[in-house]
Amino acid sequence: MIEIQNLRHTFAIGKKEHERKVPVLKGVTLDVQKGEIVAILGKSGSGKSTLLHILAGFMTPESGSVLVNTKETAKMKEEEKADFRLANFGFIFQNFQLMPGLTAFENVELPLKIKGETVKKRQAKVRALLEKVGLQDVADHYPNELSGGQQQRVSIARALVTDPPILLADEPTGSLDSETEQDILMLIQSLNQSLGLTFVIITHDDEVANVAHRQYRLHDGELVKGEKRHAI
Amino acid sequence: MQFKDQLDFIKQHMKRNKLRVATTILAAMMGCAFLIILASVGFGMQQTVTDQVLDNQIVTEIEVAGREDGDSITDQEVEAMHQIAHVKAVTDRTSPNADAVAKIGDRSGFVAAATVDMEQEQKAGLKLSEGKMPSSANEVIIGYHFAQNLLTEEERKKVDDGEEVSGGFAGSLIGQTFQLELTPYEGETEAGVWEFTVAGIKEEPGKDWISDNTLLIDDSWAPVFQEELALEESGRQVLVYADDLQNVADITQTLKDKGYYVYSVTEELGSMNMFFTALKAGLIVVGTVAVLIASIGIFNTMTMAVTERTREIGVMKAIGAKPKLIQKLFLMESAAIGIIGTVLAVLVSYGVSILANWLVPKIIMSSLGEDGEGMGDVSILISVIPWQLVVISAIISIGVAMISGWRPARKATQIDVIQALRQEL
Ligand SMILES: Nc1ncnc2c1ncn2[C@@H]1O[C@H](COP(=O)(O)OP(=O)(O)OP(=O)(O)O)[C@@H](O)[C@H]1O
Numbered sequence: 001m002i003e004i005q006n007l008r009h010t011f012a013i014g015k016k017e018h019e020r021k022v023p024v025l026k027g028v029t030l031d032v033q034k035g036e037i038v039a040i041l042g043k044s045g046s047g048k049s050t051l052l053h054i055l056a057g058f059m060t061p062e063s064g065s066v067l068v069n070t071k072e073t074a075k076m077k078e079e080e081k082a083d084f085r086l087a088n089f090g091f092i093f094q095n096f097q098l099m100p101g102l103t104a105f106e107n108v109e110l111p112l113k114i115k116g117e118t119v120k121k122r123q124a125k126v127r128a129l130l131e132k133v134g135l136q137d138v139a140d141h142y143p144n145e146l147s148g149g150q151q152q153r154v155s156i157a158r159a160l161v162t163d164p165p166i167l168l169a170d171e172p173t174g175s176l177d178s179e180t181e182q183d184i185l186m187l188i189q190s191l192n193q194s195l196g197l198t199f200v201i202i203t204h205d206d207e208v209a210n211v212a213h214r215q216y217r218l219h220d221g222e223l224v225k226g227e228k229r230h231a232i
Numbered sequence: 233m234q235f236k237d238q239l240d241f242i243k244q245h246m247k248r249n250k251l252r253v254a255t256t257i258l259a260a261m262m263g264c265a266f267l268i269i270l271a272s273v274g275f276g277m278q279q280t281v282t283d284q285v286l287d288n289q290i291v292t293e294i295e296v297a298g299r300e301d302g303d304s305i306t307d308q309e310v311e312a313m314h315q316i317a318h319v320k321a322v323t324d325r326t327s328p329n330a331d332a333v334a335k336i337g338d339r340s341g342f343v344a345a346a347t348v349d350m351e352q353e354q355k356a357g358l359k360l361s362e363g364k365m366p367s368s369a370n371e372v373i374i375g376y377h378f379a380q381n382l383l384t385e386e387e388r389k390k391v392d393d394g395e396e397v398s399g400g401f402a403g404s405l406i407g408q409t410f411q412l413e414l415t416p417y418e419g420e421t422e423a424g425v426w427e428f429t430v431a432g433i434k435e436e437p438g439k440d441w442i443s444d445n446t447l448l449i450d451d452s453w454a455p456v457f458q459e460e461l462a463l464e465e466s467g468r469q470v471l472v473y474a475d476d477l478q479n480v481a482d483i484t485q486t487l488k489d490k491g492y493y494v495y496s497v498t499e500e501l502g503s504m505n506m507f508f509t510a511l512k513a514g515l516i517v518v519g520t521v522a523v524l525i526a527s528i529g530i531f532n533t534m535t536m537a538v539t540e541r542t543r544e545i546g547v548m549k550a551i552g553a554k555p556k557l558i559q560k561l562f563l564m565e566s567a568a569i570g571i572i573g574t575v576l577a578v579l580v581s582y583g584v585s586i587l588a589n590w591l592v593p594k595i596i597m598s599s600l601g602e603d604g605e606g607m608g609d610v611s612i613l614i615s616v617i618p619w620q621l622v623v624i625s626a627i628i629s630i631g632v633a634m635i636s637g638w639r640p641a642r643k644a645t646q647i648d649v650i651q652a653l654r655q656e657l
């Protein structure tokens with residue numbers, strides 16, 4: 001499903017004259033199979049988000065290749081990347097990234113609108129998903145009228161609404177208390193099991209990492225396989 | 233994204249910043265209304281002047297004033313003019329070089345005598361208020377004020393003293409016989425007197441300041457006058473009539489090519505239209521400056537909108553919105569400001585135009601006082617807004633709105649997803 005080969009990336013920091021090179025990824029290689037949950041751990045500043053951003057096509061790596069469904073994303077044009085993301089990825093962000101002017105329902109509906117689906121199809125799909133994440137009663141609420149856990153459920157519903165095969169999550173529970181975190185993790189697990197969705201989850205939280213089938217640790221620009229504490 | 237969803241999207245965005253969007257629309261409206269109203273004055277002036285020109289003459293009439301080489305127009309040449317396509321009639325009036333006085337009983341009066349081709353006059357549209365067209369060479373047509381100008385010696389004295397006399401010849405002149413005395417302007421020849429019978433009276437002239445005391449005599453008399461009075465060559469007035477206004481320009485050109493001095497309504501309007509086209513273009517350019525000033529407002533509003541929504545744009549891009557779509561949504565928003573502003577501006581402009589056309593002539597009249605009475609039949613249009621002006625102004629304002637939204641929209645497409653997602657909520 002996802003094949004990352006020898007990925008390198010270096011950031012240039014500071015002004016042109018005395019710029020400093022900061023190598024963040026120094027040859028990362030990773031294979032993710034369909035239906036897997038893969039967790040990537042690492043200290044703050046170790047380059048986890050950078051890896052995910054490259055995978056999502058938000059930025060272009062210095063070298064190396066990223067194949068998603070055998071497609072090389074780095075070589076795509078902006079417009080192609082957008083279409084590719086719409087078809088293949090769902091995103092779950094730490095701070096939810098909902099549209100403040102849209103209700104929960106409309107937020108979930110947004111990717112379908114961008115895709116150009118008809119109103120009828122949209123309504124049915126969104127309603128079904130809101131039910132699945134347990135938010136049918138707050139569909140008309142705006143994000144600022146929802147709790148953090150509810151907002152993250154909206155964001156998960158939004159990520160799922162276009163039926164993407166892969167979900168990318170950057171610290172999905174980073175802004176939630178531990179009880180809500182458990183709810184969200186259970187939701188992720190059940191989605192993985194019932195729909196066979198592939199997850200790549202970035203976290204520094206062992207609780208989160210424990211739902212993964214495989215764990216990796218990003219250390220000094222390299223990815224090392226982590227040992228699992230509990231079996232799922 | 234479906235078009236309806238795009239509209240919903242920008243509608244929702246505009247609602248979120250009602251006050252800012254409303255003031256920007258207001259500025260766009262004022263700019264566009266200024267442009268329309270300013271240019272409408274040019275259109276109004278043109279309309280007023282054109283109406284005056286068309287009102288004062290028969291529009292299908294083409295005057296052949298003479299030959300460019302200075303020769304006088306010959307009968308054969310007049311004959312040739314009949315052959316030009318779309319010519320309905322050619323009237324050929326020759327005025328004898330002599331004072332013409334009509335006498336009936338103790339009354340007499342100067343008349344404007346001319347020998348004419350009666351058949352062509354009728355074809356050209358000569359209308360009678362009374363009587364019929366002549367059936368013999370001794371019968372004539374007289375002008376509407378002919379009878380009125382026939383005065384007695386006594387009355388004539390009064391007129392010379394500046395007194396009003398009413399009447400002239402009372403009763404109908406139809407069937408009456410009168411004497412025409414022709415006294416040559418130059419030469420030694422004695423005056424000649426002929427008798428004619430009135431067959432018909434021309435209709436009243438369209439303007440009340442025209443006094444028509446013409447006398448139209450059959451052109452078989454022209455050689456008679458010429459010979460008996462030993463007249464110098466007489467003045468000839470040739471008028472060519474087109475069958476329709478749209479053929480006037482062609483006939484005018486044909487006559488010009490043949491070497492005549494020609495004068496027609498298209499000639500006059502042609503040079504006038506050039507002037508007014510330049511004037512209107514100038515006014516539109518000046519008006520566009522107002523639209524450009526308003527566009528700064530649109531630029532600001534859209535730039536702020538993009539800055540404010542950086543995070544949302546980032547999310548849109550992250551979940552799969554193409555840069556093109558983002559650009560389109562912002563361009564649509566600035567276009568919407570332009571369109572709403574233009575629609576309001578058109579309504580306001582028509583209102584102002586109607587008000588100005590009603591109010592300004594009133595003000596002019598009252599400031600002219602009694603002198604204004606003479607202007608009674610001159611209709612002044614201060615402002616005219618034809619649909620072409622609406623179209624031009626709409627294109628300018630909506631175009632300018634979209635151009636000013638262009639940079640902000642480009643900026644929106646270039647927003648970096650990672651940076652945008654990092655922004656605090
Ligand atoms: N746009 C950038 N320009 C320069 N340096 C950057 C840029 N983005 C990230 N970095 C640097 O790259 C390194 C990795 O950043 P990254 O955001 O991937 O860390 P992370 O592992 O996600 O950390 P955290 O757990 O705190 O989110 C950091 O040292 C950071 O300073």
Ligand SMILES: [Mg+2]
Nearest residue numbers: 048049050170
């Ligand atoms: Mg991070």
